Amino acid sequence: MIVQRQSGVALWRQIADRIRTAIANGDYDATGKVPPEISLAAEFGVNRHTVRSALAALAQEGIVRAVQGRGTLIERKERLNFPISRRTRFSEGIGDQAKEKEGLLLAASEEPATPDLASRLQLAVGAAVIRLETLRKADRRPVSRATAWFPADRFSGIAEAYRESGSITAAFAAIGLTDYLRVSTEVTAVHADSGDLADLELSPGAIMLVTRALNADPDGVPVQYAISRFPADMVQFTIEN
Amino acid sequence: MIVQRQSGVALWRQIADRIRTAIANGDYDATGKVPPEISLAAEFGVNRHTVRSALAALAQEGIVRAVQGRGTLIERKERLNFPISRRTRFSEGIGDQAKEKEGLLLAASEEPATPDLASRLQLAVGAAVIRLETLRKADRRPVSRATAWFPADRFSGIAEAYRESGSITAAFAAIGLTDYLRVSTEVTAVHADSGDLADLELSPGAIMLVTRALNADPDGVPVQYAISRFPADMVQFTIEN
DNA sequence: TATGGTTGTCTATATAAATAGACATTTAGG
DNA sequence: CCTAAATGTCTATTTATATAGACAACCATA
Incomplete structure (x- = not known):
């Protein structure tokens, strides 16, 4: 071509x-x-x-x-593979594809749930949710930028727990939630915006893969909704059935 | 921004x-x-x-x-949603999001399996495979462009069957395979190439979502490997777990 | 029917992207 | 120690992209 x-x-x-x-x-x-x-x-x-x-x-x-x-x-040719399954976890997904894994908390805040968010998390519109902005790295290279929302009443200390552990799974565990399951994942693709360029150290015009994921506890109660952005030239997703 | x-x-x-x-x-x-x-x-x-x-x-x-x-x-604002699951089927996936569904056979040929393809379909390198180039439409708008490979010995008449039915599921049924399951799906994103622009009626610079999917019969024997390309602004994928 | 808000068209200019060619500089290998 | 094969640098020109301003044409509605 x-x-x-x-x-x-x-x-x-x-x-x-x-x-x-x-x-x-x-x-x-x-x-x-x-x-x-x-x-x-x-x-x-x-x-x-x-x-x-x-x-x-x-x-x-x-x-x-x-x-x-x-x-x-x-100099570098990695393309990380992320398996998406009922038990999707970011750090485990990377597995041994990277030696060092890191999760940085960029920002945290509490805010009222929008109608869309409330419906996904099965909360009342306007109910308090905690929003975390995170940046994940593998071998010191940024690989994703995510915004995650949690019901505020149930996960009040999650920002601190994430900041200390750098892992959602560990943060959940610290608050007493030892297991959770992926309910659904939507995948789309867009051009990188200026925030992506800065945080993920990309060159303008890059393509991003975007996932919108819902996680629930073993009883099926939603615990987290997250929108994550990955550079398309560095990652791929694999759905195993 | x-x-x-x-x-x-x-x-x-x-x-x-x-x-x-x-x-x-x-x-x-x-x-x-x-x-x-x-x-x-x-x-x-x-x-x-x-x-x-x-x-x-x-x-x-x-x-x-x-x-x-x-x-x-x-004039138009649709974004089709494709569920990806163990029982993923193109036409059923569209469901009632479109009234008319169509599958066109652009080209068909028989060729020897490359090492990569042979490994995915569990064939010997160089074994004969049938390659179909297809174009799928929903409500007369092209929504995907796919290349699919099938083991030639088992599915010798599949090109004709697809041409007549416009459906992989129906073509499989015509040859005696009444059920199949999605084994894995890889999702990536790239810029549209000139073939995409022509076949899918896109404007240059558009983003494509690319899936690489493996289907197998109920016994787990691979029956089809397909690479499909979708315009990212028209579709999204949903993985339900 | 007059007016404000909108898209359509034209000219002119400045900046970025792409082509073309020439030659310098560095490295690997005979 | 040459030479071939690379990348590095420079000048010049053309084409595409973007800005700027002015005004025409059209539509809805007060």
Whole structure:
């Protein structure tokens, strides 16, 4: 496939996205480097300078590193896989795909439930809910940005518990909820917004996978509703049935 | 949030994407039309002409229609929901979200299995597989583009069966497979390629949701591997656990 | 029917993206 | 120690994107 002109997406960005995907797919694993700029220019049907813009963007992201005389070396090629199942848990899902896992609390607040949120959590409209803004990292790279809501009466200390443990599962356990189940997960995709770019260290124009997830306790009572955003070039979801 | 400059994504495209999303979210349901160009220009911090480019793109997609003197009317705002479960079926998944459902066979061929495909279908590398390229429509609007592979020895007449019925489930039934189950589904997101643009009648720069699905018969023997592409602004997936 | 609010069209200018070509610099390998 | 194969840098030109302003055309409604 050839790149699209006058599409509103600059050629260098289209090419950067495709090379990033190719790297994630392992297409260049044999050499450990990206093909020469001239070859890429020929492949995509563009000028070498356009390819250089694309590679410069990828270098900025830390995915490749150009070395004069040698070529453009691949520095990083992970694509994390997140299984989605009835027992979905963020840290366990990553498993051994990353050594270090981290959960940062960016913000916490208490607020009244909107009609949509109240219906999902089976609360009265306007009932108090706790909102947590979190950032998750794997091997020190940010992999998701999430907003989660919990019924305030039942989970009053959850912000502190999350801040200390960096894990929803651990925070639930600290409050006495030892088990929970995933009820449903909606998946959509959008362009990254400026908050994504800042928090997840992305380059503009990146694509985000968005999940809207509902968790409930073993009795089926909703305990958490969360909207999470993941960079699409770094993650994929797997639904096992 | 304000739009991002020099990001490799033209402002008019960013604005078109955000208005499209806002329409799908029902933000303008009260009036049935998009806010005036001048308001949008102020909201996004751009010139009115830039907003006009965005609206022109949406008009091209058939999402809005501008009427001089009145405003820009919303023509279409659906977002189809596809449940993913152990018993995922395309047509049943749409359910009553669309009246007319259609499945077109674009191309069919027999080819040897690549190592990746052979491993997924549990065949020998190079074993014959049948490949179907299909286009699915709901209410005459294209909603997905899929490539599906089947073991050739077991499903020799499936291309014809699909062409006649427009349904994988019906085609399987015609060959004697009355039931099958979804084993796994991987979900990723990418930019639309030129094939997507043509087949799915999209505007360049659109985002696609991509699923890679494996189906097996009740004994667990793989019967189909499929890669499907859906326009992200028209569909969402729901995983019910 | 007059008016305010809206989209349509035109011209002009500035900035960003892409192409084109030439040549320098660095590295790996014979 | 050459040479081929890479990336790095520079200048120039063309095309696409974005801004700016003015005014025409049209619609709803007071």
